[in-house]
Each structure stands twice: as C-alpha cells, then as structure tokens.
Amino acid sequence: xxxxxxxxxxxxxxxxxxxxxxxxxxxxxxxxxxxxxxxxxxxxxxxxxxxxxxxxxxxxxxxxxxxxxxxxxxxxxxxxxxxxxxxxxxxxxxxxxxxxxxxxxxxxxxxxxxxxxxxxxxxxxxxxxxxxxxxxxxxxxxxxxxxxxxxxxxxxxxxxxxxxxxxxxxxxxxxxxxxxxxxxxxxxxxxxxxxxxxxxxxxxxxxxxxxxxxxxxxxxxxxxxxxxxxxxxxxxxxxxxxxxxxxxxxxxxxxxxxxxxxxxxxxxxxxxxxxxxxxxxxxxxxxxxxxxxxxxxxxxxxxxxxxxxxxxxxxxxxxxxxxxxxxxxxxxxxxxxxxxxxxxxxxxxxxxxxxxxxxxxxxxxxxxxxxxxxxxxxxxxxxxxxxxxxxxxxxxxxxxxxxxxxxxxxx
Amino acid sequence: xxxxxxxxxxxxxxxxxxxxxxxxxxxxxxxxxxxxxxxxxxxxxxxxxxxxxxxxxxxxxxxxxxxxxxxxxxxxxxxxxxxxxxxxxxxxxxxxxxxxxxxxxxxxxxxxxxxxxxxxxxxxxxxxxxxxxxxxxxxxxxxxxxxxxxxxxxxxxxxxxxxxxxxxxxxxxxxxxxxxxxxxxxxxxxxxxxxxxxxxxxxxxxxxxxxxxxxxxxxxxxxxxxxxxxxxxxxxxxxxxxxxxxxxxxxxxxxxxxxxxxxxxxxxxxxxxxxxxxxxxxxxxxxxxxxxxxxxxxxxxxxxxxxxxxxxxxxxxxxxxxxxxxxxxxxxxxxxxxxxxxxxxxxxxxxxxxxxxxxxxxxxxxxxxxxxxxxxxxxxxxxxxxxxxxxxxxxxxxxxxxxxxxxxxxx
Numbered sequence: 001x002x003x004x005x006x007x008x009x010x011x012x013x014x015x016x017x018x019x020x021x022x023x024x025x026x027x028x029x030x031x032x033x034x035x036x037x038x039x040x041x042x043x044x045x046x047x048x049x050x051x052x053x054x055x056x057x058x059x060x061x062x063x064x065x066x067x068x069x070x071x072x073x074x075x076x077x078x079x080x081x082x083x084x085x086x087x088x089x090x091x092x093x094x095x096x097x098x099x100x101x102x103x104x105x106x107x108x109x110x111x112x113x114x115x116x117x118x119x120x121x122x123x124x125x126x127x128x129x130x131x132x133x134x135x136x137x138x139x140x141x142x143x144x145x146x147x148x149x150x151x152x153x154x155x156x157x158x159x160x161x162x163x164x165x166x167x168x169x170x171x172x173x174x175x176x177x178x179x180x181x182x183x184x185x186x187x188x189x190x191x192x193x194x195x196x197x198x199x200x201x202x203x204x205x206x207x208x209x210x211x212x213x214x215x216x217x218x219x220x221x222x223x224x225x226x227x228x229x230x231x232x233x234x235x236x237x238x239x240x241x242x243x244x245x246x247x248x249x250x251x252x253x254x255x256x257x258x259x260x261x262x263x264x265x266x267x268x269x270x271x272x273x274x275x276x277x278x279x280x281x282x283x284x285x286x287x288x289x290x291x292x293x294x295x296x297x298x299x300x301x302x303x304x305x306x307x308x309x310x311x312x313x314x315x316x317x318x319x320x321x322x323x324x325x326x327x328x329x330x331x332x333x334x335x336x337x338x339x340x341x342x343x344x345x346x347x348x349x350x351x352x353x354x355x356x357x358x359x360x361x362x363x364x365x366x367x368x369x370x371x372x373x374x375x376x377x378x379x380x381x382x383x384x385x386x387x388x389x390x391x392x393x394x395x396x397x398x399x400x401x402x403x404x405x406x407x408x409x410x411x
Numbered sequence: 412x413x414x415x416x417x418x419x420x421x422x423x424x425x426x427x428x429x430x431x432x433x434x435x436x437x438x439x440x441x442x443x444x445x446x447x448x449x450x451x452x453x454x455x456x457x458x459x460x461x462x463x464x465x466x467x468x469x470x471x472x473x474x475x476x477x478x479x480x481x482x483x484x485x486x487x488x489x490x491x492x493x494x495x496x497x498x499x500x501x502x503x504x505x506x507x508x509x510x511x512x513x514x515x516x517x518x519x520x521x522x523x524x525x526x527x528x529x530x531x532x533x534x535x536x537x538x539x540x541x542x543x544x545x546x547x548x549x550x551x552x553x554x555x556x557x558x559x560x561x562x563x564x565x566x567x568x569x570x571x572x573x574x575x576x577x578x579x580x581x582x583x584x585x586x587x588x589x590x591x592x593x594x595x596x597x598x599x600x601x602x603x604x605x606x607x608x609x610x611x612x613x614x615x616x617x618x619x620x621x622x623x624x625x626x627x628x629x630x631x632x633x634x635x636x637x638x639x640x641x642x643x644x645x646x647x648x649x650x651x652x653x654x655x656x657x658x659x660x661x662x663x664x665x666x667x668x669x670x671x672x673x674x675x676x677x678x679x680x681x682x683x684x685x686x687x688x689x690x691x692x693x694x695x696x697x698x699x700x701x702x703x704x705x706x707x708x709x710x711x712x713x714x715x716x717x718x719x720x721x722x723x724x725x726x727x728x729x730x731x732x733x734x735x736x737x738x739x740x741x742x743x744x745x746x747x748x749x750x751x752x753x754x755x756x757x758x759x760x761x762x763x764x765x766x767x768x769x770x771x772x773x774x775x776x777x778x779x780x781x782x783x784x785x786x787x788x789x790x791x792x793x794x795x796x797x798x799x800x801x802x803x804x805x806x807x808x809x810x811x812x813x814x815x816x817x818x819x820x821x822x
Contacts, residue, residue, distance in 0.1 A: 007447035014701060016452050019441075025451075026437035030430075036418035037784070040436075040653035040706060041428050076487035076655070078698030084681030126670065127679050237698060242451035244487070244655045244700035259537065268538050270495030270681060287489030287648060289655035290425060291702055295451060373448070 008396045011374025012173050012349060013216060014237040016391035021298045028294055039294045044284045052297060053283065059300040063219065063308040066249055067227050073248040073278040074288055079116070079215040079235040082246060083123035085273040086165055086211050086231055091128065092261035092269065093209070093254055094164035099264050104131050107160025109208075111198050113138040113179075114148040114172025115380060116213060124167070127267070133160045135198060138177070143341065147381075148175040150341040159200045163208050165230065168198050171217035173238070174378040176340050176351035176385065178217065199228065209254065217348050218247065219303065220390055221313035230254050238348070239390045240303075241296030244289040248278070255279045303390070312390050319388045319397040320347040326404045327352050335359070335411050339383065353383035360384065363407055370403055419807045422785025423584050423760060424627060425648040427802040432709045439705055450705045455695045463708060464694065470711040474630065474719040477660055478638050484659040484689040485699055490527075490626040490646040493657060494534035496684040497576055497622050497642055502539065503672035503680065504620070504665055505575035510675050515542050518571025520619075522609050524549040524590075525559040525583025526791060527624060535578070538678070544571045546609060549588070554752065558792075559586040561752040570611045576620050576641065579609050582628035584649070585789040587751050587762035587796065589628065610639065620665065628759050629658065630714065631801055632724035641665050649759070650801045651714075652707030655700040659689070666690045714801070723801050730799045730808040731758040737815045738763050746770070746822050750794065764794035771795065774818055781814055 009016040025039075032039040035048050042049055057072045066072060075081070087108060094106050108128045110121040112135075124132045139145070141152040159166065171178040180196050200208040209230035214223070218234030226232065231254060236245040255275045262268045271277050272286045303312065324345060330336030330352070339351040354360040363384065367375050377383040388397060420427040436450075443450040446459050453460055468483045477483060486492070498519060505517050519539045521532040523546075535543045550556070552563040570577065582589040591607050611619040620641035625634070629645030637643065642665060647656035666686045673679045682688050683697045714723065735756065741747030741763070750762040765771040774795065778786050788794040799808060 006442065006449075009448050009452055011452075011454055014452055014454060014698070017449065022440050022449055022451070026440055029433050029437055029440070031417065036782070037420050038417075038428060038433055040433070041420055041422075041425055043422055043425060043785070044654060076492070077700065080697040081487070081681070081683040084683065088681070123682055126673075126682065235698060242702045243455060243698045244703060262537075267678065270492070270499070270684060271534055271537065272492040272495065273681060286491040287425070287646060287654045289488065289700060289703070291653045291706075292655060292700070295702075371447070374454070 007371045007373050008392070008399065009374050010372060010386050010388075010392065010400065012378065012385055012387045013389070014243045015239070015387060015389040017241070017295070017299065018302060018391050021295065021302060024298050025295050028298075032294070040291050042290065044288050044290050049290065053293060056293060056297040056300060059297070059304055060247065060249075063300070063304060064223055064226060064249075069227060070249050070251050071255065071279055073250060073275070074283040074293055075246050075248060075278060076272070076286070076289060077235045077237065077244045077246045077292070079213060079233065079246060080119070080123075081273065082213070082233045082248070083120040084127060085269075085275070086167065086233075087124055087127045088267060088269040088273060089256070089258065089275045090165040090209055090211070090230065090254060092258045092266045093256045095261045095264050095266040096256055098162070101162075103129070105162065106131050107163035108132045109135045109160050109163040109166040109200075111135045111157070111166070111168040112148075113151055113169060114175035114177050115378075116172055116174065116215070117167065117169040120167055120169065120213065133158070133163070135159055135166065147339070148172065148177055149339055149344070151177060151179055151344040154198070157198055157200075159208065162202060163200070165209050165211050166198055166200055167211045167213070169213040169215075171214070171346050171348050173216040173349050173387075174381060176346045176349040177344050178346035178348065180343065197225065199225075219300070219309055219312065220316050220348060222309045236292060236296045240299045242292045245292035245296055247296075248275070250275050315394055316347050316388065316390070319392065319394055320350065322397055322401050323350050323386055323388065323404075326401050326408070330404070330408050333408060333411065335408055339381065348388060350386040350388065351377060351381060351383060359411075366407060367400070367403060370399070372400055372403065418782045418784050419803070419810065420785050421783060421797050421799075421803065421811065423789065423796055423798045424800070425654045426650070426798060426800040428652070428706065428710065429713060429802050432706065432713060435709050436706050439709075443705070451702050453701065455699050455701050460701065464704060467704060467708040467711060470708070470715055471630075471658065474711070474715060475634055475637060475660075480638060481660050481662050482666065482690055484661060484686070485694040485704055486657050486659060486689060487683070487697070487700060488646045488648065488655045488657045488703070490624060490644065490657060491530070491534075492684065493624070493644045493659070494531040495538060496680075496686070497578065497644075498535055498538045499678060499680040499684060500667070500669065500686045501576040501620055501622070501641065501665060503669045503677045504667045506672045506675050506677040507667055509573070512573075514540070516573065517542050518574035519543045520546045520571050520574040520577040520611075522546045522568070522577070522579040523559075524562055524580060525586035525588050526789075527583055527585065527626070528578065528580040531578055531580065531624065544569070544574070546570055546577065558750070559583065559588055560750055560755070562588060562590055562755040565609075568609055568611075570619065573613060574611070574619050576622050577609055577611055578622045578624070580624040580626075582625070582757050582759050584627040584760050584798075585792060587757040587760040588755050589757035589759065591754065608636065610636075630711070630720055630723065631727050631759060633720045647703060647707045651710045653703045656703035656707055658707075659686070661686050726805055727758050727799065727801070730803065730805055731761065733808055733812050734761050734797055734799065734815075737812050737819070741815070741819050744819055744822065746819055750792065759799060761797040761799065762788060762792060762794060770822075777818060778811070778814060781810070783811055783814065
C-alpha cells in the first residue's frame, strides 16, 4: 500500500508512526541487520540485538541529555505497570534510608490533574494504603468545580513531610492538561517556578523523589530539570513507537536492593517490576518487547537526524499554536468551547467541545471524509480531541486546520 | 529479501516465524485490515482491533479445546511476570476460600525439573516466604545426582496438605526435559498417570489448583486434561509469535476479587498482574502488546488452516524422532552424549554434548556454514541444543539431520 492512501491518524494513541519508519520496519521483519533472521525472531541476548539496544539507549541519552547519574531501562508496556513499580521501588528505597519510620510516615504524594494521575493515585491506594496523600486536586481549581482542566497554583500544594515519592503526570492525554515547560522551572532556593513541576525541598536540603509520568509527551520536547527527577517513565506508544514498550529513566540511588528492604518489612516486589532486576539484567532479564524496541529505535534514529527534541519542540509548538488559534476562532464565534484553562493547555492533546445538537457528529464525519481520523474525544470527557504527536507533520496539521476553518465558515 | 536467503534458526527462542506470516505482517504494518492505519499505530480499543483480538481468542479456544469454564487473556510478556502473578492471584483465592488459615498453611508447591521451574520457585520464595514447598527436585533423580535431566517418578512427589497452587513447567527449554503427554494423564481415581502432570487430589475430592507453564510448548501439541488446570500460561515467543506477549488460560474460579482478599490480609497485587483486571478489562485495561498479538494471530490462523495442534503434534513428533534417532547414532558411536533420560526427552529442545576437544566448535561451525544457526546450548548446560518449534519445517529438520549424519561420518 502506498503511503498516500494511508489516513491521517489524529488519535490519542497508540499513535501514528512515520511512513519511512514503517517501510524500514518491513525489511527488519524479514532480515534484521543482515543476520538473515527477522527482528521478531532474533534472540534478545544476541550480540546484534544487544548492540541495537545500546544504540537506542544512547539515542535517548543524547537527545534528552540524560546524565550519568541516571540509568535508562526498557520494559513491558503500558504505563500502568509503572504506577505499581514506582510505589514498590520507592517505598523500598525509603525503607532502607529510614528503617525506623512508621508506614504512615512514608507518604506517597500525588498531584491530581487528570485521569492518568487519578489512576496512578488509585494504584497508590491499593498498594500503599493509609500513607497516600493528595498534594492537590485539580478539580477544585476548575472552571466548573468538577473537571480536570488546569494545573493548579503551587501555593495550593500540600506535601507530606518526607514523602517516598511525589507523582505527577506531565501531560494528561484524556483531559489535554499539561505542565508548563519553562526552561527554568526551579528557582535558586530550590522551589518550583509557578506552573512547572511539583518539586519539594526536604528539610535536609535535598529534593523529595519526584516521579514524572511522560507517557504522552516523551521525546516531544526537552525535559527541563530532568536530572532533578528520581524517575521518569513513558509508554512508547505516543511519540516513539508501538504499544508494548515502556522506557524508564531512573536516578541511580533509586535502584535499591528490594529484597533487603523486604527483610526490613517492605512489601516484596514482583521481580519484573524491580528496578534492581532491570539494572542487573540490562533490561533483558525478563524477555523484552524486542519488536517494539526495534521500531522505537528506528523512530529515535530518524528524530536524531531531524534535530532531536529541539527540532520537535519547535515543530510541535507551531502545530499546537495553529490548532489553538482556530479553536479560539471557534470559541469567539460561539461554535467551540475549549476544555482547558489558558496556561495549562497541552501541546499534544487539544480538547474542545462543538456546541449545538448534532454538530459534533457533523464535524467528525466531515473530517473522516477528508481522510482524517481519531478525532473523537475520550468517552469520559466527550467532545473533540486532536492529538498532535511527533509523527503528525506540520503539513497534516495545516490540512486539519483548513478543514476546521471551513467547518467554522459553514456554521 | 527473499525467503531463500534467510538462515534456518534453530534457536531456543525468540524463535523462527513462518515466512508467509512475516510477509503478511509487512502489509499489516502499513495498513491493518484496510483501515488505512498500520497495526503498530491503531488503538487497542478500536472496533477493528477488538474484533481481531476476539478472533485470536477463538482460534486458541478452538484449537486447544478450551472449555467455557476457562477464560483466555492476553498480557505483557515474558513468562517471568506470571511467576509472580500466579502466586499473588492464587494466594488471594486461597485467602478468600479459607480466610482462617495461617500463612504457612497456604502452601506454594513447586515441581522442580529445570531452570525455569527453579526460577518460578525462587519468585515463590520472594513473594510467599515460608509457605513454599518443593514437591520434588529432579536433580535428586538425575544420572549424575546434580543435573536436571528427568521428570521424577510420581511416588517421590510430596504435596502440601491444601496448597494454594502446584506449579510445573511442562517443557524446560534450557534442559530439554518435558512432561509426558499421554492422552490419559489422570486415572479414574483422579491420580496422575506416571510421567504426566502433578495432579493432587485434596481430601474434599477436588484437585488442588494446578498451574502449568507452557512457555516453550504452547500450541505445539494438544494439552491433555487442560480443563483440570487452574492456570496455563505461555510466552508467545516460542511457537506462535514475537516476544512481548503472554497468553493465559485461567479457570474462572481463579479470577477473584483481589482487593477483597487484600482486606483479609492477602498481599496487594500490582494491578497489571491481577486476573480480575484482565477479565474486567478484556485484556486491554493496560495497553496490550498490539503488534505481538497481531503477528501471533496470523500464526494461529495459519495453524488452523494446516490442521491445528493435531497437525503440529504429528509433525513435531516426527521431527523430534528424526533428530533423536541421529543423536542416538552419535551416542552409539561415542561422539555424542544425550543430556536427558529416556522418557523425559523434550520434543521442542533437544540437548546433547559433542564429546572430544574442539568437536563442539567444529559441529557448530559446520552448521553455520550451511546456514543453520542457534544451535549452541544454554550457557548453564553447555553442549548443543536443537529447538524444533512449530515454525521449523520437516524439510528444515531433514537438512539438519543430514548435516549431523555427515558430521558423524567424518568422525
């Protein structure tokens, strides 16, 4: 099938992949790097795959500027598995650092800004019980006092005294809410700059372990203060590859002897979720998702050739600005209503409502007829959601914007 | 690349896939079932994928004769994740059935016959602690009193009084030890027929929950008494697809409310490992490995057209017999030494040693020169290992046998 007859997929993920990558992948399926064996068949312990995996790691390290204080791991997708893993690994770390604290003193701090942070919080409650703390609930700061539509002001954040982790979801795929990426997101006193990440300075002078879920924005732009994070993780299936792979960036002091922690009373960790196992086994103790890693590697290589995350930051900013501009035109005309408050609007997922009976259906139908798909909002929010992941080109965005303008004119 | 220039991959897995499947998969990568979207990009909640997944389930159900008492789930690979999942889910079930027992009365029974059952046992110890019981250790019944080379006699099995699970690994990939597949593996009194599965009748008259790890033999032949198993699971990467997918067959009474069990004192289960989550979410609560499921579906469809597991039983038996025959010729000549005792020899992984300095290297080199690869034994056992998974044809086996005979003649 020619690339021309492929539809444009604005879906929220698993998302579009570049045509050139898919063409390359079809070759690898039959013959991976001249081994005569397809990538779906090759051993994950073969020298060829080991070297490929090291190359993928290097591409991430170089593009995001991951320092040597942090390790990069590859594990099974999706992100949900990591909701559990961060809790168990960071509670183990906390137990080893502070063996004498009571469970309720091992706070698990969640910043709630949408349905993914809410799901992570629910898993924290399942595994951590009484020690879970809500730093802030975005719904209490929303326009209608019930929806996730904003990153709340930092003044409202309430941290535990000595949390085992602080969790935030950098981009909420369902609600289209995203943290602000100011290059300087932490001031000279170690406090977060308003609108940026929920850093929290402990009395001892270090930052509390910060966990960022980057599942739907990873590799779409640089990550400021990456080195100040304890853990960053992301499912591959938005910006860099197929479903089935999650990439982890873990600060080395968070890779702890989980069995030693269990002897001190921490909950035992299923072995595939342990960072220690990932580190000791170089991500292949448990059979890794080889095919998803392969395709992600092709995407990352292409990214690098294009100019890496700095290139994507530039392009993604432009794409988002163009779409938000036409959404604002629709708002002014009384045809659209944007879901998210200004200042918290996501570059990746743009959510709005088409006002008027049957109008939303007409909007979606018109788009489908022009070969543009995946625009229906998540069932929990409704309306329209436009996902502008890396593989969506500026040209494809222009085509969508032209269609939206046409739709507005017909109203 | 033409199929002809692909090497023959006798590796122990991730293993060979049929050329026709790989060719078909290259089309799906660009355009999945005429959606205009590639399979690596499509939503796992789209009607097209939902229907495809139901089709894959139906193919497994039909070919293995899975009754309606059992559910089929798809989850992340590899099998190692399930070492933890069976323990946590079946301990939760045991807790709900017998809330008043002490932990040490919730036996986790392991039949040790090779390195995979040993790894499962180690995970049982990590998560279950003092309640772990070794039913039998195959090393105590070996030729040299230290290797895994046999399925021990049933008379030596020692079960816990009321175990939460009995675990066995049907085929030990590393050691080449496999349970006997007699069609009647349980007698009229509910006892196992010698050499077959470790069924254990409880005083109440039911069978204790039996867990079979079928990672390296799934879909290679029928599974006798499948309905009498509590859980059967298998990584896809041996006989049916790429790494990244594990398939589960779970008896419905083993899908329990894990959170209710946790309230009674059971250990909480990370959500992606809970059978309840897999059941309620129809295997897509956590983003599933879509690409691996897709390719596995293509393989299963092809299997079905060829005659299903009955066809493979016939072909795999012939392939194994041909190779064991030439291995025996080598043994008689004093050139080879088979690793596994007669009666416990695997159809899937045939392990033997080439005697004499430098002979093994020469054997491997000669095979490579003829385009046959993956024959080196696992580092923990050494020697040669020939893996004869479904995708290896009889013709390819003949080519290997001819080479081995030639090698023997040159000695």
